[in-house]
Amino acid sequence: MSLRVSDLKVHYRTLRGDVRALDGVSFELGDAEILGLAGESGCGKTTLGKSLIRMDGRMRHVGGTVELDGTELPIGDDRRMNDFRFHEVSLVPQYSMSALNPTRKIGKMVGELLRSRGVTPDTAKLLGRLDAVGLPHEVLDRYPIELSGGMKQRMVMVISTLLDPSLLIADEVTSALDVSTQKAVARALAGFRDNGFVKSMIFITHDISLTYQIADTIMVMYAGRLAEKAPARTIVEAPRHPYTRMLIDSLPEVGVRHADRRLSGIAGSPPSLLDPPAGCRFRDRCPLAFDRCAEEPPAAEIAPDHFVACWKA
Amino acid sequence: MMLRLDNVTKVYKVGAFGGKTLTAVDGVSFDVPEGQVVSLIGESGSGKSTLGKMILGLVPVTAGSITLDGAPVRPGKEYYRHVQGVFQDPFSTFNPVFKADRVFQLIREAYFPAATAADWDERVRAALRDVRLDPDQVIGKYPHQLSGGQLQRVLIARALLLDLKLLVADEITSMLDASTRIDVLNLLAEIKGRGLGVLYITHDLSLGNYLAERTVVLRHGTVVEMGATDRVFGRPLHPYTRQLLSAVPRLHAPWEDAEPVTSCLYHDGGATGGLAEAGEDHFVACARLEGCLEERLGGRSGGRLEGRLKGR
Numbered sequence: 001m002s003l004r005v006s007d008l009k010v011h012y013r014t015l016r017g018d019v020r021a022l023d024g025v026s027f028e029l030g031d032a033e034i035l036g037l038a039g040e041s042g043c044g045k046t047t048l049g050k051s052l053i054r055m056d057g058r059m060r061h062v063g064g065t066v067e068l069d070g071t072e073l074p075i076g077d078d079r080r081m082n083d084f085r086f087h088e089v090s091l092v093p094q095y096s097m098s099a100l101n102p103t104r105k106i107g108k109m110v111g112e113l114l115r116s117r118g119v120t121p122d123t124a125k126l127l128g129r130l131d132a133v134g135l136p137h138e139v140l141d142r143y144p145i146e147l148s149g150g151m152k153q154r155m156v157m158v159i160s161t162l163l164d165p166s167l168l169i170a171d172e173v174t175s176a177l178d179v180s181t182q183k184a185v186a187r188a189l190a191g192f193r194d195n196g197f198v199k200s201m202i203f204i205t206h207d208i209s210l211t212y213q214i215a216d217t218i219m220v221m222y223a224g225r226l227a228e229k230a231p232a233r234t235i236v237e238a239p240r241h242p243y244t245r246m247l248i249d250s251l252p253e254v255g256v257r258h259a260d261r262r263l264s265g266i267a268g269s270p271p272s273l274l275d276p277p278a279g280c281r282f283r284d285r286c287p288l289a290f291d292r293c294a295e296e297p298p299a300a301e302i303a304p305d306h307f308v309a310c311w312k313a
Numbered sequence: 314m315m316l317r318l319d320n321v322t323k324v325y326k327v328g329a330f331g332g333k334t335l336t337a338v339d340g341v342s343f344d345v346p347e348g349q350v351v352s353l354i355g356e357s358g359s360g361k362s363t364l365g366k367m368i369l370g371l372v373p374v375t376a377g378s379i380t381l382d383g384a385p386v387r388p389g390k391e392y393y394r395h396v397q398g399v400f401q402d403p404f405s406t407f408n409p410v411f412k413a414d415r416v417f418q419l420i421r422e423a424y425f426p427a428a429t430a431a432d433w434d435e436r437v438r439a440a441l442r443d444v445r446l447d448p449d450q451v452i453g454k455y456p457h458q459l460s461g462g463q464l465q466r467v468l469i470a471r472a473l474l475l476d477l478k479l480l481v482a483d484e485i486t487s488m489l490d491a492s493t494r495i496d497v498l499n500l501l502a503e504i505k506g507r508g509l510g511v512l513y514i515t516h517d518l519s520l521g522n523y524l525a526e527r528t529v530v531l532r533h534g535t536v537v538e539m540g541a542t543d544r545v546f547g548r549p550l551h552p553y554t555r556q557l558l559s560a561v562p563r564l565h566a567p568w569e570d571a572e573p574v575t576s577c578l579y580h581d582g583g584a585t586g587g588l589a590e591a592g593e594d595h596f597v598a599c600a601r602l603e604g605c606l607e608e609r610l611g612g613r614s615g616g617r618l619e620g621r622l623k624g625r
Binding site for chain 1: 460461517522523558565
């Protein structure tokens with residue numbers, strides 16, 4: 001088992017009180033597994049990704065543990081986490097355009113970054129990685145502004161994984177890209193796992209159809225909690241949580257036309273996490289809600305590797 | 314109502330002192346008839362937003378003509394009474410200092426100064442109900458108190474208050490969640506029933522396919538394929554359209570299963586033939602159509618396009 005997250009709680013401090021962005025999330029991630037993390041804006045997926053590598057000033061670790069390869073990560077301790085960052089856990093952020101230093105040529109920037117971590121740059125390895133994502137070696141002599149969005153995103157992916165981290169967190173890496181570039185970038189990312197550059201990966205996106213293409217397991221979150229986690233095929237073909245079902249039904253597939261079949265969204269909006277209601281957080285929007293939903297449903301394993309937090313599952 | 318684009322071209326001056334030029338849109342012609350949604354599909358840099366801006370009169374046309382009911386685009390109060398745009402980011406469209414419903418007030422001041430307060434209030438409420446918003450949840454709120462989907466619908470309601478003939482919707486759902494996105498799309502499909510035309514600009518093929526009667530696929534500023542949506546997407550002929558379709562992530566169909574798409578001899582290098590009619594309401598910028606495709610798909614000529622994609 002590569003990563004084990006137990007009852008993780010991370011809150012945002014605001015003037016009006018704590019926003020419970022992550023409110024008791026538990027899951028495990030196996031070796032060589034790609035976990036797709038899906039959900040609406042504000043469901044806590046980015047907070048989960050950030051918690052595993054670097055919490056920003058407003059975030060507070062309230063409870064729960066994160067264990068990576070048998071070692072507990074000191075996620076609440078910014079300074080002690082430095083030993084793990086990039087060596088053990090690494091991140092590919094959403095906006096690669098702002099992740100690269102615009103005043104340095106890329107090769108020089110990579111060298112500076114590595115030395116700042118006390119690592120001697122290994123040119124042969126770097127060039128090998130560029131080949132792996134299909135970037136020409138000349139990019140090292142260019143400034144970030146000379147690269148296209150897809151190239152920058154792949155460059156950041158190469159830099160993030162140069163130290164062969166165990167866990168890679170890819171947060172919405174393709175959301176600013178076109179479909180064909182998106183495909184190339186997503187495949188390159190899956191290639192990192194196949195080639196053993198990273199051991200396991202958390203792929204965060206709001207696009208379930210994209211997650212389905214590269215993830216082994218999909219975890220759907222809702223309002224700071226886990227709604228459903230299952231192998232990618234199961235989530236898409238036999239979802240059990242009403243939220244997952246409605247989310248998948250709201251996706252316009254190529255071939256579905258408004259004139260033939262009317263898709264519908266999910267009425268209502270997620271509850272405020274400032275003071276979330278007790279019980280199942282989806283129950284106000286759920287067509288199957290009944291009395292028992294006032295109690296919080298546990299994430300029960302209804303089939304091997306299929307966890308659902310719903311009384312009706 | 315009919316919006317007609319005839320050989321529209323846009324050349325931007327770029328570089329220091331405008332020494333270089335960049336052809337963003339090159340000889341594009343199509344119509345947006347009343348009561349129809351036409352989707353304009355293309356990747357970044359294909360010129361789709363430039364086209365939208367030209368139709369809205371925000372950017373001047375270099376050559377060719379854009380006419381609404383036969384009259385050329387003349388940006389101004391009268392034109393905007395009939396043509397309105399909604400853009401990608403609802404959070405930067407609104408002024409955060411003012412309440413969101415100020416956009417309705419501005420419409421009243423500019424176009425309906427004679428309307429009484431009670432009458433106007435009723436019209437605003439009716440427009441909000443038309444876009445499936447509860448007026449009480451929206452009126453008097455600041456932009457940050459509303460969700461992205463609500464803000465986009467407020468903007469559509471604002472456009473509907475006018476005597477609207479054409480709505481240009483430029484990527485209006487790309488910042489919305491899957492669960493609300495579909496509601497905004499359904500809304501666009503509904504308002505076309507009022508007899509207005511909608512130009513839906515998007516890079517998301519599945520959304521365009523869901524909504525539009527007709528589809529125009531743009532690449533590097535030129536139309537590569539256009540026509541009835543079920544023909545363009547159901548039986549795509551141009552290699553570029555096919556390649557785009559195969560790259561769309563789908564449920565139930567892993568990318569591995571998609572048929573490989575190879576490049577086209579005629580259109581990879583930039584040499585484009587004119588649009589040829591491939592069937593009823595189906596036009597393709599390909600000189601040889603089927604024969605060409607079969608020949609290409611049979612051979613091993615995929616290297617060039619793949620190489621280009623990797624190099625980008």
